[in-house]
Amino acid sequence: MNSSKTEQEALTHLELVLRQVRREAIGINSYELVAPDQKDLPPFTAGAHIDVHIAPGVIRQYSLCNDPSERHRYVIAVLRDETGRGGSRGMHDDLRVPDKLKVSIPRNNFPLSEQPRKTLLIAGGIGITPLKSMIHALEAQAKNYELHYCSKSAEYAAFQQELKQAAKTGNIHCHFDGGNPQKGLDIAALLREPQTETHVYYCGPGGFMEACKQASTHWPAGTIHCEHFKAPAKPIPIDTEHAADEYTVELAKSGQRVTVSRDQNLAEVLQQAGAALETSCQAGLCGTCKCRYLSGDVDHQDFILDDDERRDFLTPCVSHANGGTLVLDL
Ligand code: FES
Structure with missing residues (x-):
C-alpha cells in the first residue's frame, strides 16, 4: 500500500x-x-x-x-x-x-428530512436499524412520528422494549405475521392516502421494499425515502435505445482520457487509471464511490442518489455514461 x-x-x-x-x-x-x-x-x-x-x-x-x-x-x-x-x-x-x-467513518444516504409535520417509519425485520436511530433523533426533538414495525413474531423483532421505552412523542405499532406477509401490516392501505406534510421512510427485505414502493408511487415527489440492504432483484432497466457500447471518460484534474466499454466496471477502470476512488459495496448501495461529474449523459444505476444529487454525482461502481464523453471531477 x-x-x-x-x-x-x-x-x-x-x-x-x-x-x-x-x-x-x-x-x-x-x-x-x-x-x-x-x-x-x-x-x-x-x-x-x-x-x-x-x-x-x-x-x-x-x-x-x-x-x-x-x-x-x-x-x-x-x-x-x-x-x-x-x-x-x-x-x-x-x-x-x-x-x-x-x-x-459514518456516511448518510438516508437522512431525515428537516421539516415534515409528521414522519412515518415502516420497518421490515432487520430494517429497523436505521429507523431506530431516527426514532432517537425524533424523540430528542419532540417530533411527531409513527413507527410500523413488521416481523414474523415478537421473538424475531429486535429492540422492541428499547423502542417502546424511548417512545414519548411518537407511536410504535408492531405487526407480527407468523411468516405470512398477507397476515401482517396492510402496507397498501397504510399508504393509500398521502398525508399532508408527511415524509415516509422504509427499510427491510426485498419483498417488503417492493410492497412499500408500489404502495407509495402516488405520494408527492420528495416525500418517500428508503434504504436497500441488497440490490433489488429487478435491476434498473438500461435504456438500450440510448446506451452506447463504449464511451470516453475524462479525468478533469489530470486531463487523462480513457475509453470504457459498458461491460467494464467504471470504478475499476478509474482506479486502474490512478484516480483516488474508494469502493465498498460495488452495488450502488453505500455511496463510498460517489463522485462528482462535470458533464456527460449518465445512466444512473444506483439505489441511493435522489434526482437532485444525480444532476451532479454518480456512483461509478454500477453507473455508466450513455455515450459521448463523461467528464469527472477527479
Ligand atoms: S461502492 Fe457502494 S455505491 Fe459504489
Whole structure:
C-alpha cells in the first residue's frame, strides 16, 4: 500500500474495539464499538451507516442504530443470513470482545428530512436499524412520528422494549405475521392516502421494499425515502435505445482520457487509471464511490442518489455514461 493511500485511509477509517455483543432477537446480534482510548467518535446523523471490514476483502455496510447524540460508541445490529455471501456469518461466528475492527467513518444516504409535520417509519425485520436511530433523533426533538414495525413474531423483532421505552412523542405499532406477509401490516392501505406534510421512510427485505414502493408511487415527489440492504432483484432497466457500447471518460484534474466499454466496471477502470476512488459495496448501495461529474449523459444505476444529487454525482461502481464523453471531477 502506498503512503497516500495509507494517509487517505487514516482520514476515512477508524480502528475500533468491540466492547459488547448482545443477542437482540432470534438471529440478530448487536455490536457495540468504541475507540481504543475511549475518546469521542466522529459524529453521525440518524440513518447513517458504517462500512465494517469483517475479514480481508469482506466489507459490509451496517446502519448505526444507537442514539446519534451519543459520541462514545457506535452500535450496529446484524441478522445472520445463512444464504448470504458470508459477511453476517463472519460477524456472528468469528467476532469476540475485545476484538479490533476496522470501520469507515459514518456516511448518510438516508437522512431525515428537516421539516415534515409528521414522519412515518415502516420497518421490515432487520430494517429497523436505521429507523431506530431516527426514532432517537425524533424523540430528542419532540417530533411527531409513527413507527410500523413488521416481523414474523415478537421473538424475531429486535429492540422492541428499547423502542417502546424511548417512545414519548411518537407511536410504535408492531405487526407480527407468523411468516405470512398477507397476515401482517396492510402496507397498501397504510399508504393509500398521502398525508399532508408527511415524509415516509422504509427499510427491510426485498419483498417488503417492493410492497412499500408500489404502495407509495402516488405520494408527492420528495416525500418517500428508503434504504436497500441488497440490490433489488429487478435491476434498473438500461435504456438500450440510448446506451452506447463504449464511451470516453475524462479525468478533469489530470486531463487523462480513457475509453470504457459498458461491460467494464467504471470504478475499476478509474482506479486502474490512478484516480483516488474508494469502493465498498460495488452495488450502488453505500455511496463510498460517489463522485462528482462535470458533464456527460449518465445512466444512473444506483439505489441511493435522489434526482437532485444525480444532476451532479454518480456512483461509478454500477453507473455508466450513455455515450459521448463523461467528464469527472477527479
Ligand atoms: S461502492 Fe457502494 S455505491 Fe459504489
